[in-house]
Amino acid sequence: xxxxRGMANAEIDGTxxxxxxxxxxVMTILLVFLIKSFSVDGNLITPSDDLILPVSSSxxxxxxxxxxxxxxxxxxxEGEIIAKINDVAATDSLLIxxxxxxxxxxxxxxxxxLKGRELMIQCDRELPYSNVKKVMYSCSKAGxxxxxxxxxxxx
Amino acid sequence: xxLTLYKSQRPPSELVESADLDVTPVMNMFIILIPxxxxxxxxxxxxxxxxxxxxxxGASMNSSPEKPKPRLTVRVGADYFGIVLGDTLYDSLSVxxxxxxxxxxxxxxxxxxxxxxxxxxxxxxSLDEVAFKxxxxxxxxxxxxxxxxxxxSSATVNPGGETE
Numbered sequence: 001x002x003x004x005r006g007m008a009n010a011e012i013d014g015t016x017x018x019x020x021x022x023x024x025x026v027m028t029i030l031l032v033f034l035i036k037s038f039s040v041d042g043n044l045i046t047p048s049d050d051l052i053l054p055v056s057s058s059x060x061x062x063x064x065x066x067x068x069x070x071x072x073x074x075x076x077x078e079g080e081i082i083a084k085i086n087d088v089a090a091t092d093s094l095l096i097x098x099x100x101x102x103x104x105x106x107x108x109x110x111x112x113x114l115k116g117r118e119l120m121i122q123c124d125r126e127l128p129y130s131n132v133k134k135v136m137y138s139c140s141k142a143g144x145x146x147x148x149x150x151x152x153x154x155x
Numbered sequence: 156x157x158l159t160l161y162k163s164q165r166p167p168s169e170l171v172e173s174a175d176l177d178v179t180p181v182m183n184m185f186i187i188l189i190p191x192x193x194x195x196x197x198x199x200x201x202x203x204x205x206x207x208x209x210x211x212x213g214a215s216m217n218s219s220p221e222k223p224k225p226r227l228t229v230r231v232g233a234d235y236f237g238i239v240l241g242d243t244l245y246d247s248l249s250v251x252x253x254x255x256x257x258x259x260x261x262x263x264x265x266x267x268x269x270x271x272x273x274x275x276x277x278x279x280x281s282l283d284e285v286a287f288k289x290x291x292x293x294x295x296x297x298x299x300x301x302x303x304x305x306x307x308s309s310a311t312v313n314p315g316g317e318t319e
Binding site: 024030058062128130145 | 178181182189192193196198199200202203204205206207208281282283284285286287288290291292294295299309
């Protein structure tokens with residue numbers, strides 16, 4: 001109806017004036033929603049694309065620290081594949097040799113020996129606990145003693 | 156005298172035909188602001204759960220000659236939960252058709268904490284085949300039940316055996 005009225009006006013004075021009220025309404029609602037969900041901090045940590053994190057009610061904010069990713073196919077550190085999950089699952093040993101060596105190398109950068117070395121584990125939610133256990137064991141042998149696990153905060 | 160000059164027979168609203176509001180600057184602002192906010196929006200909030208490993212799993216394995224003091228432990232199996240202190244099994248909850256009774260576990264942990272006057276430490280000992288998401292959920296349950304310091308360990312298949 002308003003379009004027809006606009007067309008009629010266009011015929012009278014030669015200009016077409018679209019009705020922008022509804023568009024501005026939509027924009028305003030969208031703006032309020034986005035401002036509400038806006039976070040100044042953003043996400044300091046970006047989880048790997050090929051893992052789905054577990055959900056938790058924890059509200060402790062993550063901070064920048066050394067991290068290791070355990071996806072369905074590999075153990076990754078700083079984008080570098082350290083060990084394949086199939087190889088890890090196939091062995092009975094708790095110590096993952098390549099991971100131990102890598103973590104030993106990185107341990108100096110991840111805190112001092114007095115305060116303790118921190119490590120954040122990003123693990124796929126469907127992975128069996130045995131893989132996580134081996135990773136934790138190897139990292140603790142490399143000198144890490146403070147662990148955290150990255151999760152998606154429950155709404 | 157002069158006021159009468161401005162006196163009109165028609166009300167002021169009728170003198171102006173229509174207010175022609177220019178919304179172009181508002182639209183420009185919206186068009187700039189909305190893509191910016193969409194790009195910065197955080198739709199999934201990430202958080203962390205801190206935990207510790209049992210003392211005998213770390214690098215300082217052989218440094219302490221003393222046997223660690225037993226802590227209240229939740230055993231997580233593929234088909235059961237168990238609340239254990241030392242060698243004593245206090246509670247056992249079965250998993251029915253893959254659904255873990257997390258609410259019941261929380262209630263039992265709360266009551267056990269009161270009855271045993273346990274401190275804020277708890278250990279979660281899970282079997283190898285349990286999915287990691289269940290272990291994380293048990294960590295949540297333990298924190299909700301009042302156990303602040305959560306430790307992770309592993310359980311042996313035989314419930315009567317010792318944890319690794």
